[in-house]
Amino acid sequence: MKNMNVKAFLMLLPSLSVFGAFMFWPLARTFYISFFEWNMVSPVKKFVGLGNYAALLGSPLVHRVLGNTAAYALILLAVNFVVPYVLAFVLSQVVKRGRALYKGAFFLPSVISLVVGSMIYTWILNPISGPVAIAAQRLGLSAPIWSKTEGAVIVVLSLVTSWKIFGYNFIVILGGVSGVSSEVIEAARVDNVPLWRIFTDIVLPMSSATGVYLFVMTVVQGMQFLFTPIRVLTMGGPNYASSNLVYHSYHEMFVVYRTGTGSALAVITLLGFAFLLFLEFRFVEGRVYYES
Amino acid sequence: MSRRAAIGILWHAVLIALLLAMFYPIAFALSNSFKSISDAYSSVMELIPSRPTLENYSRVFSRLDVWRITANTLFIALVASVFKVLTSILAAYAFTEFSFPGRGVLYFVMISTIFIPFNVTMLPNYLSITSLGLNDTLVGVALPQLCDATGIFLIRQSMRTIPRSILEAARMENRSSLGMLTDIVVPLTRPAILSSAIIFFINSWNEYVWPVLMLKSKENFTLSLALQMYISSEGGTEFTVAMAVSVLAMLVPFGLYVMFQKFIVSTFTSSGVKG
Amino acid sequence: MNKAMGKLAAVLFLLVVLSAGEAAESKRTVVEYWHPNAEAQGGLVVAELVADFNSRSKTTEVRERFIPDMYKGVMQNLQAEAAAGKAPAIVQIGWAFLDYFSNNFIYTNPQTVIDKYFPEDATFIADNFLPNITALSTGGNGDLLGLPYSLSSPVLYLNRDMLRAAGLPENGPDTWESLREFASIIKERTGKYGLYVQEPADSWAQQAIVESAGGKFITFENGRARASFASDEGIRAFGVYADMVLKDKSALHITWDEGVQSFIDGNVGMLYTTIARRASIQKGAKFDVGAVGSPAWQGHTKKLPAGGCFLAITARSDEEKKSAWEFMRFLYSVESVAAWTKGTGYVPPREGVADAPNGLKSFLAENRMMEAATTQMPYVARWASFPGDAGLQAEQALLDMRDVILGGSESARDAMTRTQDEINQLLQ
Numbered sequence: 001m002k003n004m005n006v007k008a009f010l011m012l013l014p015s016l017s018v019f020g021a022f023m024f025w026p027l028a029r030t031f032y033i034s035f036f037e038w039n040m041v042s043p044v045k046k047f048v049g050l051g052n053y054a055a056l057l058g059s060p061l062v063h064r065v066l067g068n069t070a071a072y073a074l075i076l077l078a079v080n081f082v083v084p085y086v087l088a089f090v091l092s093q094v095v096k097r098g099r100a101l102y103k104g105a106f107f108l109p110s111v112i113s114l115v116v117g118s119m120i121y122t123w124i125l126n127p128i129s130g131p132v133a134i135a136a137q138r139l140g141l142s143a144p145i146w147s148k149t150e151g152a153v154i155v156v157l158s159l160v161t162s163w164k165i166f167g168y169n170f171i172v173i174l175g176g177v178s179g180v181s182s183e184v185i186e187a188a189r190v191d192n193v194p195l196w197r198i199f200t201d202i203v204l205p206m207s208s209a210t211g212v213y214l215f216v217m218t219v220v221q222g223m224q225f226l227f228t229p230i231r232v233l234t235m236g237g238p239n240y241a242s243s244n245l246v247y248h249s250y251h252e253m254f255v256v257y258r259t260g261t262g263s264a265l266a267v268i269t270l271l272g273f274a275f276l277l278f279l280e281f282r283f284v285e286g287r288v289y290y291e292s
Numbered sequence: 293m294s295r296r297a298a299i300g301i302l303w304h305a306v307l308i309a310l311l312l313a314m315f316y317p318i319a320f321a322l323s324n325s326f327k328s329i330s331d332a333y334s335s336v337m338e339l340i341p342s343r344p345t346l347e348n349y350s351r352v353f354s355r356l357d358v359w360r361i362t363a364n365t366l367f368i369a370l371v372a373s374v375f376k377v378l379t380s381i382l383a384a385y386a387f388t389e390f391s392f393p394g395r396g397v398l399y400f401v402m403i404s405t406i407f408i409p410f411n412v413t414m415l416p417n418y419l420s421i422t423s424l425g426l427n428d429t430l431v432g433v434a435l436p437q438l439c440d441a442t443g444i445f446l447i448r449q450s451m452r453t454i455p456r457s458i459l460e461a462a463r464m465e466n467r468s469s470l471g472m473l474t475d476i477v478v479p480l481t482r483p484a485i486l487s488s489a490i491i492f493f494i495n496s497w498n499e500y501v502w503p504v505l506m507l508k509s510k511e512n513f514t515l516s517l518a519l520q521m522y523i524s525s526e527g528g529t530e531f532t533v534a535m536a537v538s539v540l541a542m543l544v545p546f547g548l549y550v551m552f553q554k555f556i557v558s559t560f561t562s563s564g565v566k567g
Numbered sequence: 568m569n570k571a572m573g574k575l576a577a578v579l580f581l582l583v584v585l586s587a588g589e590a591a592e593s594k595r596t597v598v599e600y601w602h603p604n605a606e607a608q609g610g611l612v613v614a615e616l617v618a619d620f621n622s623r624s625k626t627t628e629v630r631e632r633f634i635p636d637m638y639k640g641v642m643q644n645l646q647a648e649a650a651a652g653k654a655p656a657i658v659q660i661g662w663a664f665l666d667y668f669s670n671n672f673i674y675t676n677p678q679t680v681i682d683k684y685f686p687e688d689a690t691f692i693a694d695n696f697l698p699n700i701t702a703l704s705t706g707g708n709g710d711l712l713g714l715p716y717s718l719s720s721p722v723l724y725l726n727r728d729m730l731r732a733a734g735l736p737e738n739g740p741d742t743w744e745s746l747r748e749f750a751s752i753i754k755e756r757t758g759k760y761g762l763y764v765q766e767p768a769d770s771w772a773q774q775a776i777v778e779s780a781g782g783k784f785i786t787f788e789n790g791r792a793r794a795s796f797a798s799d800e801g802i803r804a805f806g807v808y809a810d811m812v813l814k815d816k817s818a819l820h821i822t823w824d825e826g827v828q829s830f831i832d833g834n835v836g837m838l839y840t841t842i843a844r845r846a847s848i849q850k851g852a853k854f855d856v857g858a859v860g861s862p863a864w865q866g867h868t869k870k871l872p873a874g875g876c877f878l879a880i881t882a883r884s885d886e887e888k889k890s891a892w893e894f895m896r897f898l899y900s901v902e903s904v905a906a907w908t909k910g911t912g913y914v915p916p917r918e919g920v921a922d923a924p925n926g927l928k929s930f931l932a933e934n935r936m937m938e939a940a941t942t943q944m945p946y947v948a949r950w951a952s953f954p955g956d957a958g959l960q961a962e963q964a965l966l967d968m969r970d971v972i973l974g975g976s977e978s979a980r981d982a983m984t985r986t987q988d989e990i991n992q993l994l995q
Contacts, residue, residue, distance in 0.1 A: 098307075108315075112498070
């Protein structure tokens with residue numbers, strides 16, 4: 001038995017040491033820095049206790065960034081969670097032809113670098129002379145100058161980011177939906193249960209573990225993926241209307257060099273993610289343990 | 293029947309429209325990489341260049357050491373993906389095969405690293421790598437990427453599907469744990485391992501935020517950083533050249549994906565979480 | 568699977584060996600030179616100059632480091648490097664970061680290095696730089712922080728075809744008042760936008776607008792800097808600019824790259840941006856493109872902030888400091904400055920280049936658009952740079968102010984007064 005423990009420990013050692021050195025140790029350092037006022041180079045760090053946190057929670061700017069973050073989360077979830085869920089159901093029940101092709105093709109943009117993607121979108125989405133604006137003009141519509149319009153900027157940046165995550169999510173959820181027992185569905189069909197009822201009453205509950213997993217990952221990954229498009233396309237502007245928590249902490253740390261404030265924001269991001277982690281473990285991993 | 297067919301066609305139309313929208317940026321990049329800069333400005337809507345030119349590519353190749361940059365990118369991606377897979381296999385196996393005190397907690401702790409956003413670790417990691425003297429080196433870029441909780445998760449999920457009877461039989465033969473891992477478990481989880489490796493490779497290939505912080509010398513640049521040399525400066529963006537670099541940066545992930553598409557898609561479809 | 572793994576390992580090993588073999592021995596002092604010059608902005612010239620220098624110098628080998636994300640990127644990397652206890656030998660510092668740089672980093676006055684090691688160069692700086700130019704890189708304490716290297720100023724690019732189509736004189740407006748009319752007429756007669764004023768992550772162009780109306784971004788009282796842009800002149804100038812965007816709808820409020828792109832592809836008639844973009848605009852535009860000097864407001868003299876950067880010596884050891892000056896002296900030779908100007912479109916920082924046959928004589932004769940910038944050099948002044956740790960936050964507050972005013976959510980008067988108070992609070 002002891003021998004077994006040693007073996008397990010040895011096998012875990014490589015991952016534990018990498019995580020320890022490059023995840024948990026830096027985490028502790030960031031946490032530590034968040035109690036100081038520091039500009040990253042000055043030899044003097046001024047201890048301010050919870051001062052950075054208090055200032056952040058009282059700042060209207062941070063409230064704004066939190067609001068943006070929530071808006072991003074909602075849009076990302078709509079595009080990359082709800083839509084793929086429905087499409088996956090359609091592909092598994094309604095149209096079965098071309099399924100492999102759709103699967104393969106939807107995933108393709110996921111393998112492209114986000115810097116490359118953002119770079120391309122800078123030109124495609126130019127509100128005056130990009131192809132989208134020109135096409136809209138030909139249809140008699142006028143595209144808003146989204147990069148300087150509050151609200152619109154969040155929608156557009158979410159769409160750019162969705163380009164990267166949609167395919168991955170689609171494939172994962174398709175796996176969950178196809179895993180639902182076909183006998184149950186057939187039985188319901190024989191009973192003439194309408195398709196949407198089959199979706200809400202059978203497929204959704206039976207694929208809920210995958211669903212929760214994906215729900216959580218969409219937010220966690222999405223918030224980080226958003227960083228690159230925000231940086232390349234708007235730098236958080238206009239007037240912070242497109243900044244999210246991850247970008248804003250970077251902004252504090254590396255643009256105005258309030259390293260302590262930036263670290264405190266990073267810690268707040270982490271707390272938000274920790275809540276999602278809790279959800280995930282409660283609903284997904286818990287079930288996995290239960291099964292074994 | 294005809295109503296059903298109509299609905300089917302409608303859904304196909306929706307799916308195809310979505311696909312076209314998703315492929316447009318790729319076509320746009322490809323197309324503009326073959327246009328001269330003034331054509332790119334004056335004929336934005338033209339997807340097939342009326343006067344195609346190779347000038348952007350020839351400029352990239354004459355000004356950049358493309359092979360070196362590609363080799364750098366490859367080196368980092370290979371080191372990262374190979375190590376990530378190896379550490380993940382070992383950890384996943386430890387979690388499946390052994391039951392030891394604190395297993396649940398440890399698994400939780402490891403998986404929770406997925407939830408640590410990069411802005412939390414970026415600055416301290418920069419300081420650590422620099423104090424090791426590895427600033428501006430490829431090894432320095434690769435070092436924090438030697439392990440990945442997603443790999444542990446995916447491979448463990450796949451290991452759990454191995455029928456117990458097979459493992460029991462192997463145990464009866466008195467095989468060592470390591471022997472069981474290499475001879476039985478790894479071959480049976482091959483698709484998950486392979487597709488994790490490819491995804492890790494592609495992610496590392498595309499990585500931007502961390503290398504941009506670490507690498508300064510042009511000799512050490514990766515493809516994503518090379519792209520930076522053509523965008524948003526005081527002198528303007530060399531758009532068509534940037535598109536050519538983008539196309540070059542896309543080639544390898546595309547190729548890999550096309551080659552291993554089946555593995556990747558089926559791993560994410562089947563070894564995801566089952567409800 | 569095992570076979571594939573073996574192959575991977577072999578490739579890996581080979582790559583490691585290859586990259587290790589690179590480290591060649593060298594006896595010369597090796598120093599780093601940091602710059603943000605992307606390919607479109609002099610990156611090639613930097614490489615050429617460095618190679619040329621390295622082939623001549625017996626004592627020094629320079630390694631150039633391109634830092635992405637312009638001068639802000641340079642500061643970020645300098646900051647991170649300093650946090651790790653290191654520094655390059657020579658760095659390009661953007662004008663907007665002058666005070667932040669001098670307050671937070673270790674640097675050496677080039678004259679100090681000269682006096683100590685290079686007596687033959689004792690009068691090099693005094694001989695070759697005009698006093699108003701060295702004043703640009705002089706800190707608040709009177710200390711020379713470095714030497715001006717890249718100099719740019721804002722000019723007005725014109726789509727002459729569009730001006731003609733709108734029945735306007737093709738030489739463009741010379742005051743902001745007439746510029747406003749020009750823009751309205753273009754909008755009315757062609758349906759295109761009249762003007763785009765650059766909006767990168769700095770307030771350079773906006774400072775030119777305010778100060779050419781008699782406003783002042785910063786005033787010094789008893790050696791203390793105070794923000795003062797919310798004067799009546801400043802508010803009026805910014806107000807007109809905002810009105811063009813919001814009321815006339817003849818000017819665009821959009822990001823920099825988007826705006827320049829829209830000018831080049833013929834959707835905007837006039838573009839107010841740096842002379843450094845001349846080459847890429849000339850190359851991309853398919854219409855008759857011209858450039859004229861920055862306009863002034865009626866009854867006022869124009870006053871334009873210098874763009875670009877100065878070269879600072881950040882080397883720590885004496886050896887490196889010596890090497891740094893040796894390299895700088897090379898960069899400031901007539902030939903090197905000429906090459907730099909041709910490759911970047913900046914205005915030469917030192918005397919004796921523009922008319923010299925081995926300098927820029929023929930180049931300036933062929934590129935008349937450069938005239939717009941070279942002729943307005945007497946009007947060039949310091950780029951507002953707020954001192955102290957709060958400097959970067961002040962700079963950020965200015966960007967936020969621009970977004971708020973041009974976005975229409977606050978009037979120029981309200982936003983400017985509020986921001987001025989905020990900045991002065993920060994500066995205390």
